[in-house]
Amino acid sequence: MGLTSNTVLVLAIIAGVLLFGVTVWFWPKLSGRSWRAVSGRIGLLLATQLALFSAVGLAANKSFLFYGSWADLFGQETSIGKVVDHSMSSKDIKVIDKQKLDVPGGGKPQVGGQILKVAITGQKSKITSPGYVWLPPEYFQPQHKEQNFPASIVLTGYPGTAENLIKGLNYPMTAFKQAKQGKMKPMILVMLRPTIAPPRDTECVDIPGGPQTETFFAQDLPQAIQGTFRVGKKPQNMGFIGNSTGGYCALKIAAHHPQTFGAAVGLSAYYKAADDATTGDLFHGDDKLKKRADVLHSLDNKKPTGTSFLVTTSEKGEDNLNDTKKFIKLVKGPDRVSSIILDSGGHNFNTWRREIPPMLVWMSGRMQA
Numbered sequence: 001m002g003l004t005s006n007t008v009l010v011l012a013i014i015a016g017v018l019l020f021g022v023t024v025w026f027w028p029k030l031s032g033r034s035w036r037a038v039s040g041r042i043g044l045l046l047a048t049q050l051a052l053f054s055a056v057g058l059a060a061n062k063s064f065l066f067y068g069s070w071a072d073l074f075g076q077e078t079s080i081g082k083v084v085d086h087s088m089s090s091k092d093i094k095v096i097d098k099q100k101l102d103v104p105g106g107g108k109p110q111v112g113g114q115i116l117k118v119a120i121t122g123q124k125s126k127i128t129s130p131g132y133v134w135l136p137p138e139y140f141q142p143q144h145k146e147q148n149f150p151a152s153i154v155l156t157g158y159p160g161t162a163e164n165l166i167k168g169l170n171y172p173m174t175a176f177k178q179a180k181q182g183k184m185k186p187m188i189l190v191m192l193r194p195t196i197a198p199p200r201d202t203e204c205v206d207i208p209g210g211p212q213t214e215t216f217f218a219q220d221l222p223q224a225i226q227g228t229f230r231v232g233k234k235p236q237n238m239g240f241i242g243n244s245t246g247g248y249c250a251l252k253i254a255a256h257h258p259q260t261f262g263a264a265v266g267l268s269a270y271y272k273a274a275d276d277a278t279t280g281d282l283f284h285g286d287d288k289l290k291k292r293a294d295v296l297h298s299l300d301n302k303k304p305t306g307t308s309f310l311v312t313t314s315e316k317g318e319d320n321l322n323d324t325k326k327f328i329k330l331v332k333g334p335d336r337v338s339s340i341i342l343d344s345g346g347h348n349f350n351t352w353r354r355e356i357p358p359m360l361v362w363m364s365g366r367m368q369a
Helices: 006-026 034-066 161-166 171-180 211-229 246-255 285-291 296-299 322-331 348-367
Strands: 093-099 113-120 129-135 151-155 188-192 238-243 264-267 308-316 336-344
Touching: 006 034, 034 238, 093 238, 093 336, 113 211, 129 161, 129 171, 129 336, 151 211, 151 246, 161 171, 171 188, 171 348, 188 211, 238 246, 238 348, 246 264, 246 296, 246 308, 264 348, 285 296, 296 322, 308 322, 308 348, 336 348
Parallel strands: 151 188, 151 238, 238 264, 264 308, 308 336
Antiparallel strands: 093 113, 113 129, 129 188
């Protein structure tokens, strides 16, 4: 039974209800002061609370897809599968599996596009990360066989999984529908999680003596995409999108590497690297490196080159509203900035699903094939 299955959730709810009933039923019998009575009361209370908290946690995880499996939850997910296809593989990107989109005729890539499960290895960072690639139907159509396509890297938040972007945020389906309706140009989406050294949250930083995460996302990944798929090598050919931690990474890396990324989107992004038990010591006392990881500081010191930024927040429900307004004021021409500010919306999938369709249209308008 999978971590996100309905069966596990139902069993947890049933266990909570049964334990609550057992506690009520046996409480009078355990009302004495003997060690057995006290131990019994403590045991029943702990078991009931554990069951209830498990049910709530499972429900939240099922809704937001923080973890995709038991192995992912306990930090034991190491296997990325068996390579079963080589037709689209390169030295940097290995195709593990193919998936179809759930649309009429989706079994034919030229009709429904294709989702590739991949393993991506960085030549400089030496990091290998699992991910998914969405290839639109046009990529497979004979009339477009010589055509390049724009591509965007898409990151979820921490500690999310790349599957969140497909199952929870519906990126491929949304891109498919938007392109079919003529609202956006076909675009390749390369979907990953920012956690490339799980369970550590590396905040897309090149950590001294540790994982070179920024190098992976800013240099290795674009080169791997361009070397494997029909994607151009100019900034207007490559975008960066992310929510929460992923949004922080997208804005920061685009500000640091305008020669690679022509546009970046931060959905509910924050603007400074987190510093807690999940990150560990990111900077090892290097104040210059710490300032570089501050998006507002980086933007204020960025030479404007024509990069386009889109940031999102809400008047009620998000805690990044003030920093987002500061970001908007710091953008200097010829760089451009746009925003989506909802009246109300929390830091969750429901909010981002409301922002993704117009965001993809915006990104498409800033990108070229």
